[in-house]
Amino acid sequence: MKLVKYFGVMLLSLAFAGSPAFAQETEQKVIDEVVAQVNDGVITLSRVKRESKTIVDSYVQDGKKRDEAQKLVDEKQGELIANLINEELLMQKAKDMGLDTDVEATINQRLVELMKQNNLKTLDALYAEMQKNGVDARDLRETWRKQITREKVVQKEIQSKLYWQASGKDLKDYYEKHKDKFTQPETVSVSEIFLGFAGRDEATVREKAKQIYAQLKSGADFEKIAKENDPSVVTQGGKSEKMKVADMNDKLAAAIKGVKTGEIVSPFEADQVGIVILRIDGRVQASAESVFDDNAVRIAIMTEKFPEQQKKYMAKLRQDSYIKISESYRPIVNPILFADERKDKPGN
Numbered sequence: 001m002k003l004v005k006y007f008g009v010m011l012l013s014l015a016f017a018g019s020p021a022f023a024q025e026t027e028q029k030v031i032d033e034v035v036a037q038v039n040d041g042v043i044t045l046s047r048v049k050r051e052s053k054t055i056v057d058s059y060v061q062d063g064k065k066r067d068e069a070q071k072l073v074d075e076k077q078g079e080l081i082a083n084l085i086n087e088e089l090l091m092q093k094a095k096d097m098g099l100d101t102d103v104e105a106t107i108n109q110r111l112v113e114l115m116k117q118n119n120l121k122t123l124d125a126l127y128a129e130m131q132k133n134g135v136d137a138r139d140l141r142e143t144w145r146k147q148i149t150r151e152k153v154v155q156k157e158i159q160s161k162l163y164w165q166a167s168g169k170d171l172k173d174y175y176e177k178h179k180d181k182f183t184q185p186e187t188v189s190v191s192e193i194f195l196g197f198a199g200r201d202e203a204t205v206r207e208k209a210k211q212i213y214a215q216l217k218s219g220a221d222f223e224k225i226a227k228e229n230d231p232s233v234v235t236q237g238g239k240s241e242k243m244k245v246a247d248m249n250d251k252l253a254a255a256i257k258g259v260k261t262g263e264i265v266s267p268f269e270a271d272q273v274g275i276v277i278l279r280i281d282g283r284v285q286a287s288a289e290s291v292f293d294d295n296a297v298r299i300a301i302m303t304e305k306f307p308e309q310q311k312k313y314m315a316k317l318r319q320d321s322y323i324k325i326s327e328s329y330r331p332i333v334n335p336i337l338f339a340d341e342r343k344d345k346p347g348n
Contacts, residue, residue: 035081036333037324038088043081051080078332081325085337087146089317094149097156106148107141118198129198158309162302171297175290181300184287186245188256190265191281193226196274209267209275216264222279242282256280311340 033045052073059069073080094103111123120126127137166174175182193212195205212225245253255268256278265278318338325333 033326035326035329036085037322038085039092039321039323041088041092043084043088048077048081048084051084052077055080078329078336081329081333082337085323085325085333086314086318087150089314089321090150090153091146092321093157093317094153097153099149099152099156103145103148103152106152107144110144117194117196119196154310158306158313159302162305162309163298166298166301170301171294172292174301175292175297178300179290182290182293182296184284184289184291186286187242187284188245188280189242189282190256191222191279192241193222193277194270194274195277198273205275206267209277213264213267213277216277216279222264315340 034042035045035048036043055073056066056069059072060066064072094100111126115121115123115126118126118129120129130137130140195209195212197205215225216222248256251268251270255265255276259265259280261280261282263280265276265280267275267277270276318341323337325337
C-alpha cells in the first residue's frame with residue numbers, strides 16, 4: 001500500500017478579513033473540493049461536474065429532456081466517481097509504463113488522418129474546421145488521450161498476456177469444444193473511393209460521384225480513377241478491405257446486396273460526411289464447416305477470459321494504491337468501487 005499524505009477535503013479556502021471595509025462581506029469561498037485522492041493525483045468536484053455535464057448533454061442529444069437526463073446522472077454519481085478513480089489509476093499506470101510518447105504519437109496520427117480525409121494541409125486548418133463544427137480541439141485531444149491510454153494499458157497488461165497464454169494443447173482443446181464458433185462467416189472484399197463533403201458544395205460532390213460512377217460502369221480502371229482525380233475531390237481511394245457482412249451497418253449491407261464480384265456499387269451517402277463508391281473485389285459465402293485458425297482461437301479465448309481478468313487487474317491496481325475518498329462521497333462510491341474485492345472476501 002502506497003502511503004501518501006492526504007491533502008484534506010478542501011483543496012483551497014479563502015477568507016477576506018481584517019479591513020473594516022470588507023467586514024460585512026467577509027465570506028469563506030470554496031474554490032474546489034477533493035472528492036478522492038488517488039496516490040499523488042486527485043479527483044475534484046469540478047471534474048465530476050464536467051463529466052456529469054458531458055453525459056447529460058449526450059442524453060439530451062439522444063432526445064431526453066435535460067431535467068430527466070440530469071436526474072439519471074445524479075442517481076449514478078457514485079458509479080461516475082468510481083469510474084473516474086479507475087481511470088486515474090490507469091492514467092498513472094500508463095505513465096509508470098512510459099506510454100506517454102506512444103499515446104501522443106497515436107493522437108497525432110489520428111489528426112493526420114482527419115487532415116487527409118478533409119483535404120487539409122495544416123493542423124491549424126484542421127482546428128479551424130473543427131471550430132466551425134463546434135468541436136473544441138483541446139477537448140477532443142483530451143478525450144482521445146484518455147481513451148487511447150486506457151486501451152494501451154489494457155492491451156499490454158491484460159489482452160496481450162491472455163492472447164499468448166494458451167499453449168498449443170489449450171488451443172486444440174478449446175477448438176474441439178467450441179467448433180461452432182469457428183465456421184466461415186460471409187465476407188466481402190471491397191475497394192473504396194470516398195468523396196468528402198467537408199469544405200465543398202454538396203451538390204457538386206454528388207454530381208462528381210455520378211460522373212465517376214458512370215466512368216467505372218463503362219469499364220474505367222478503378223485505381224486509375226482514384227489516383228488521377230484532383231485530391232480536392234477524391235479524398236481517398238484504392239485499398240481493398242475484407243469485411244464480415246454480419247458486422248456491416250444496415251446502409252452498407254443494403255448497398256452491396258446482390259452486387260457481384262467485379263461490379264461497382266451505386267454511390268451512397270456515408271453519415272452525411274461524404275459519398276462512397278465501392279467495387280466488390282470478392283465474396284466468400286458462409287459455411288457451416290469448422291476451420292481451425294490459431295489466431296481466431298486465441299482471440300476467442302482472450303475474449304472469453306477478458307472480463308474476469310480485467311476485474312482482477314483493476315482490483316490489484318486499487319489494492320496497490322493509496323485511495324482516500326471524502327467522507328461525503330464514501331457511502332455512494334465504496335460499494336461500487338470495491339464491489340469485486342468484497343465478493344472475494346470469505347463469508348460474502
